[in-house]
Amino acid sequence: MAEKMKIRGEIQMAAYKNCQSCGMPLSKDEHGGGTEADGSKSTKYCSHCYQNGSFTMPGLTVEEMKERVKGKIKEFGFPGFLAGLFTRNIHKLERWNK
Structure with missing residues (x-):
C-alpha cells in the first residue's frame, strides 16, 4: 500500500516518479x-x-534486479556504462530498504 502523507490536514497518497522496485519512470509504464x-x-x-x-x-x-534492468536498458540500445549509471541506486529504492 502507498505511503500516506498529511498535507494541510488532509491525508494524501505519496506520489512516486519511479518504481520503488526497479527504478523505471512510472510515466513510462504502458499499463x-x-x-x-x-x-x-x-x-x-x-x-x-x-x-x-x-x-x-x-x-x-x-x-538480480540490477542485472535484469541493465539487460533491459541495453536492449533499448543504451551503452553499458549508462546501464550501470541508471542502476547504481536501485538498492536505495523502498523495496530493498526493509
Missing part, C-alpha cells in the same frame, strides 16, 4: 503502474514488478 490486491493502481510500483498486491518475482535479490 499505468502495478495493481494492488483490490485492483486499484499502485502509486509505488510498475506493472512489471507488482501485480494484484504482490511482487511478480518475490524471490529476486537486489543484485
Whole structure:
C-alpha cells in the first residue's frame, strides 16, 4: 500500500516518479503502474514488478534486479556504462530498504 502523507490536514497518497522496485519512470509504464490486491493502481510500483498486491518475482535479490534492468536498458540500445549509471541506486529504492 502507498505511503500516506498529511498535507494541510488532509491525508494524501505519496506520489512516486519511479518504481520503488526497479527504478523505471512510472510515466513510462504502458499499463499505468502495478495493481494492488483490490485492483486499484499502485502509486509505488510498475506493472512489471507488482501485480494484484504482490511482487511478480518475490524471490529476486537486489543484485538480480540490477542485472535484469541493465539487460533491459541495453536492449533499448543504451551503452553499458549508462546501464550501470541508471542502476547504481536501485538498492536505495523502498523495496530493498526493509
